Amino acid sequence: MMREPGRASQLGNWAMHLTTSGVIAWMGLALILVSHHPKCVEDLGWLWYYTGIFGLTAGVGLSEAQRRRELGQRALLEECVRDALTDPLTGLGNRRVLHTELERAVTGPSEAYWLLLIDIDNFKDVNDTHGHQAGDQVLRTVSDTLRNCVRSSDVLTRFGGEEFAILARHSSFASVLRHAGQIRHRIAATRCRHCNVVLRVTCSIGFSRAEASLPATALVEQADQALYLAKGAGRNRCAWHDGTGTALVHATARIPDLVAQTCPSITDRPQVSIGDRIDGTARDPFESLQRVECSSTAGVS
Template sequence: MNALRSEHISRRLWLAMLVIMLSVALISLPLIVSSYRSYQKSSEALQEIQSLKMVAELSNKISRERAPANNAMSSPQDELPEQLGALRKYRAEADIQMQQAAEVLRRTGFAGAARELEQNFKPALALGRQAVDRYIALPYGQRRQEQLDQAIASMFMAWDQSHAVLQHVVSQSKGKDTALSNYYTLILLLADLRDQAGRTASNIMAAVSFNEPIPEENLARFMQTQRQTQYLWQLVNVVQPEHDKTPEFQALHRRVKSGFLDQGLPLIAGLVDESLKGQPYSMTGPQLTQAIVGKFSTVVDLQSYILQYSVDAARQELQQAKKKLIYAILIVLVSLLTVVLTMIYARKWVFEPLIVARRQLFALAQLEDRPALESSRHRQGSSIFDAISRLQKKLQQREALEFQLKHIAHSDSLTGIANRFALDEYIKLLEKQPSQFKQTCLMIIDIDNFKQVNDRCGHIAGDWVIQAVAENLKSCVRASDLLVRYGGDEFLVLIENISQETALKVAEKIRKGVLASEILQCEELAEVNVSISAGVAVGAASWMALLARADEALFRAKAKGKNTVSD
């Protein structure tokens, strides 16, 4: 009987060897298929990012068309023929680039984006150009500031459509889920940054050209655009991975900082200040365009570098995927060969000796005392269960530690409320159901005169003020609402399912509570006049739209003289 059992075991071993070989074969196929799909995905990502590069360059081309258009609309009569010639030449180049972009989009599988380019962007650009041409055709004596401003706004709408095509390409791209995802985000950010840069000057172009005060609406747009430009600039530096911040990138980055942010924006801000003080402008419309174009070119240079760098990165990704596919095939072949040789070796030098050993142990077992064997088995089982119990305790301790670490990572150390990490997680949840944004209230709360607190009373007092505001926020909202410390002295409050009227009441309650805070009434802060200003927005199509609305409301609150709530 023992011999029969040994033969049975031998057959099972052969069967196990066959199962292992089949398992390796089954594992090998998915590995090769996965490597091939990665290679195919990298190839598609390269085509996609090349298409994205072309659309981004087209979007930039349309944004830059405002410069020759503004020159033609604001030039003196003796310079008009020359400026018209430059504008027509630029338009012809843009039209060729637009046709090429449409063809590339269709060829690379973005037929929807190509249709959007033809059906939405092209008509919008035509309308913008018509508005520019109608203004140029007006006799100089009949021209008005409002007409020039409307023509400039028409070109803004044309760029908005080109940016929509750019977003369409990104949303339909499969490569945005790969290691190249940062480049897709950067391309969108830089396209928006370039346009916002242009809008800073265009918002005041009409008033400067006619030497008239800048309208309040244009001033508000200028302030919003200026803030948006600074915000986008910060995002560009954050999104760009550290290992991709090459010396060339850093040099271009410094040029944008020194040329555009430190020189271009102050130049425009100076003209705005002249308007507010009722002083004559220090330059004309054409002079403004000429002075600012060079500053904008630094943004274009950085964008062009990122676009080319992203294409090069996609090519490298494709090469790496190709190497991985080749390595996967080689590894699978080597693995199969190794398994076969190992099985042959194991049969002869492992399994057969084990069968012999089993026979010997079986013979010895006949001589052992059965109660002793049962006692030994019981002790071994207890030892195993003890080990499992200890392992479970270790896992529970680790889970508790991970929970504590996650809580710390998502909380602001000074106030104990949520930080930006928690906000990002919350936004991700909302973006899974975009309709939620239409029912969500966002308050942006900014501490007035906070810099004076730090300057006059020290940073410890500044921390007291921040903590006092945070405590007041906790007492004024529900536990289910999200409180976020968004910046040094800036807080966000997100409330779901609330009306505009109720939201304003909550914001007013917060403002009054902060004003009456015992800490803010102390002698050290008496001369600073610490208070808060709040911008309230309820409902939007997306997070960025909701943030923009609340940001505009905060600007209006600040413009009213601070210590106020605006929607």
């Protein structure tokens, strides 16, 4: 939301106007004295002296007032830009931020970028049952949970409504699958308190990989198709789009989050189950290998 110009900017404008008026008045008085008493010009050295001093002071004042005015305008412009790129409810970046980063991802260096679309399941029921303020609180709570699920290099935005988006770099399919699973489990474990009610929600996730030949809009469409499949299959699921079709995905073996955080030396080989494509053709199952270094002696079951 745009704010009114700051007090510093207003004071700067007043000072500039007052100083300008003072200079004009002083010079007008000097001209009147000279025109009516030309013989007194030689005796009015003090007038020229103080006129010069006042003019110099006025010039400094005008310069400072102009500087403050420019700073105020710059601060106002920066705030307008920030407001234009920020979702006011959650404080996350909005869709403009996402599309800017998507364009960089598909046109920049050849890195493995993945787009994850996250949709809160049955969000309409929250609004209909508990009211829109409860729905807003759910959105804020979920956005806080998502902040704890991303790295500094990831781009987290509110895509619109109850939908969020994450643009992240992952070196493998197993890595992005782990990330999506972590997000899904953490949101399911989140408790949202509104008045005397504790609300729990789940989410569905669709993701797709950015390709140099794939426009940003097409990447969003692929992730959205995968999300649609996840929700249609019962919600609280993950699905992906491989460029030709969508498929549900789930890991049959996972390392607990605590081990993943504190034990960087365990070799985990999650069995990744890939469902059939949306057109009915089958996919070959495969096993992904992920290696983590662990300094702890704690066992993993």
